[in-house]
Amino acid sequence: MKYLNWRILFFLMVALVLAACGGTDEPADTVETPDEKPAATEAATGSDETESTDSTESGDTVEVEAPTGVSNGLDKDLSGTTIRMATIGGQPYEAMYDSIGKFEEETGATVEIVFLGDGFEIDRYLKTNYAAGTEDYDVAWNHTSFMAQYTNFVEPLQDWFSDEELAAFSPAIIEAATIDGDLQLIPRHADISGMHYRTDLFEDPDLQAAFESAYGYPLAPPATLDEMYDMAEFFVGEGVVQYGTQFAGKEEALAGRFYEVLVANGGNYFDADFNPIFDDEAGKMSAQWMLDLYTNGLIPADTPNLLWPEVAQNFCDGNVAFYLEWYGWYSYFQDPENCAVAGNFGIVRGPVGAGNDHTGWAGAHAFSVAKASENKDAAVALVKFLTSEAVAYDEAKLGLLPVRDDVWARVIADASASDVPLDAARLEVAQLQIAEDFFTPPLFPDWISFTDTWYPTLQGIILGDMSVDEGLEQGVNDARDLLDSFGYYE
């Protein structure tokens, strides 16, 4: 026993002496692995000159014959292959992974999920592994807001999918997901927030009368940001609910929510040259709105610690009168086993701000294939399967918004046959929002870096650590410094 340990020890030491001596080559090695594409400057200037590098680096994929016809990913024999997958986890996402069993059965492949985490954990995981060249997955989660970070490391998918197959997906999303001619991802479901409100509060005659006499206009689901504030104040003042409204208060979730309020108020984070401009009137108005909600106790006291699951749980428990939430929780909210609000809520379009625009911060959850993957064939088959009509339909049944027209047709047909009026109404609202209000955050590789720098400052404004003006000034300066250090203004 003792000798065994010594042997292991000796082996490890030799291995590590070698490792240490070889370690000095390491910088050179890092330079080689990822390709040459200067992602930052490219996004900043929008230049097309990277086309040439693209064609050389996708050399191995050129040999692949462009597929024709439509595949649901089940038509290949993949016996003996293992497809590894790193993806997002959490209540609304998991159901889809149950269908993987079917894929394994029909193709003979084995699917191994190497990582599951929330949106920010999975981003961290993918980023580290892409950067270090240690991809241990073939299929990776992706998202339109995050994808610009990964462009160097994911397989361009236009060569793997037939035109016919791609035509099934929403053209707007496919277009948004194409960077320099390369399709980054295949969308899984769309992501936009509708105004969820409690019907038992809004339809209560006493509350309606009280509201109208106090505010001078009738009580109805809030259509503007100002109305949101009034109604939040009213409901909390009446003591009928703990919080008027709410939003997730940290990470990109907060920066994104601020973004859509900012856009609704007529502002934006950056101009066309990536100069940060959110310290203007629209920015001040948006920040002041969040600050007022917090200081007057209209949103939860622990807002800066809340993320998606916590806010959803708050609404589910009936603690909140109304708020902006994506459609993915629908089946969960409608389940009386889980939620107090089941059967007692409605959904309307996002509110309008001072700029006369609706909120509509949006994106799409998606899958990509790692460029480093050694069995892209099988990986693509899995992506085809997961985004196929049948699986997408199962996921859409839970409430997530489809990105395929054929699935839309089926869920609309189902909804019109349903006894619950909201089933159909919500889809109409969602379609309206996707058609009219859908906008993504700026699709540049440093969106997440930017939001990570900005959200603590925004928290500082909301918590009153600094004034609105100071905070926005600091936010703009920090953003400029950050992008400057990445060479955006050269």
Added chain:
Amino acid sequence: MTTTSAKQGEKANQAGVVSAPRHSSSRTTWFPFILIAPSLIVIALVVIYPVLYSIYVSFTPFHLLRPEQTFVFTTEKMWNNYIKLWNDDVFWKSLRNTVIFLAVTVNVSYLVALALSQLLARVSRGQSVMRTLLMVPMMFAPVLVGFQFAWFFNATVGLVNNALFSLGLMQEPKAWLVDQPTGMIAIMLATIWMNIPMLTIILLAGTLSLPQETFEAARVDGASAWQRFKHITMPLIKPFTLIALTVLSLDIARAYDVVRIMTGGGPAHRTEMIWTYTGRLAIRNSQFGLASAMSMVAVVLGVFFTLYLFRQLIKSRVVY
């Protein structure tokens, strides 16, 4: 790495082994180095090499997602990261928070442990039950301590708010981890709770090993309990105190796990510490160069803290 041990060998030849047995041959002077070498090699690989690498990286603008453009060392830009840190308010804030955090947790942990050890030394019954109760926090990984206290102080479902509500002491839920200074206090409480058992056990062992006659004599001479504690117990358990503090200092960065889970340094950098800020920059923001510069500050801080205690320890050993 190999050069390090070779150098050691040279030194050995020059110095010889002072306390070695008289008949020792020249070959045996190598003996202590043979014993130390494996440890040194492992430490060199796992600690010293990465630290040197970090130092190098801290002079480059290395960005994880665009290594080819940024992993470049240029003399005119080598201080950029350090200049950036110098001008970064958040960095100074995190440094201040770290220093306050260390000062408070170390001192309070020590004082509580000292009081607890004096109390336990007088207990006549149920020693082993109490000792087991005392050691319970030792079985919790820092990660668990973090989760557990984050849960207790949670504004909506937390035990603290819940209990205060039920007792009618509170009407509005309090966001302990958001407000100032309760967020910091909560983190400190968790860390202190985690530190106490080890300190108490060492101090208790020290107290129990003291000669009873001295105390009896002092009692007969009319010394009060406080005087006995101050003039007999305290000086005699000094080596134990130093051991306890050194053990604590070696593990101080464990607090990172607790902070990361309870608040992640937020909100609005209110509980930002040098460790969380470094982690945020390195991994979330991919700014590895800047993060390395900051981690150097963390290394220096940790090294000085430990160095100070070790000097004290070695001094007290000479006295004994």
Added chain:
Amino acid sequence: MFQRQKIEQSFYNIMAFGILILFALPAIWVIFTAFRPANEVNVTPPIWIPQKITLDAFASLFGFNPDIAAGVPVGSYMWNSIRVSLLSTIISVGLGTMAGYAFSRFRFRGHTLVFLLIMLSRAVPGVALGLPLFLLMRQYGLVDTVHGLALVYIAINIPFTAWLMDGFFRQIPKELDEAAYIDGCNHWSAFWRIDLPLALPGMAAASIFAFLASWNEYQLASLLTKTPVAKTFPVGLFDFTSQFTVDWRGMAAMSVLMMLPAIAFVILTQRRLTEGLTFGAIKG
């Protein structure tokens, strides 16, 4: 007089007991929660003593989503943790004991310097080590392996072990060694036959520390391991909570599982711990 002393004594006993119960309360609460039925968790007012004991939380942990590969592979996390902790404990205590012996028995130039160098390596925080280690280890295929992680833990545990054992060997009279040399022993056999057996209690104490430190480490493990092949328990726990934020009972159940080996280890060796820690200090 006697009566007064007795009252004073029971006052101390009761106070100590009360304080310690209060002190252990957070832990007790977590343990209770793991065994509660779901409807007792997070209710207002809190239910202090569980009305019914149930193993539901554990069952759902182990049987979670059995039809997909993901779920929470609690079993493999545990097995990885055990392997990493044992491997690193055995080797680091072995190496640390050797180093400690060298420091306590020999005076040589650079003695203090080397000693301090080893000690200070422990003071380098994990954030400074994580990424460089990751980049280094992935070149040699050590990322996401039990051996790679164990190697890191060995380095982390050596300083403390060496320090503890240094104090311990000082305690053993040098005359024993001298006698051994007269009997014809060389350094090795003196170390092996005379000093090492006497230092066993110290090694036991050092083992506890090394084991607990490895068992509990999160920060480096979270960077250096990625899949159930090598992921340790603390990392698994973190993933669990990042996916299912609201499941506090599941978290509590996982905590209890994670504590089990640590409890066994500490209780079994409780007395050794105190002895080992303080032995060296008495004479220094």
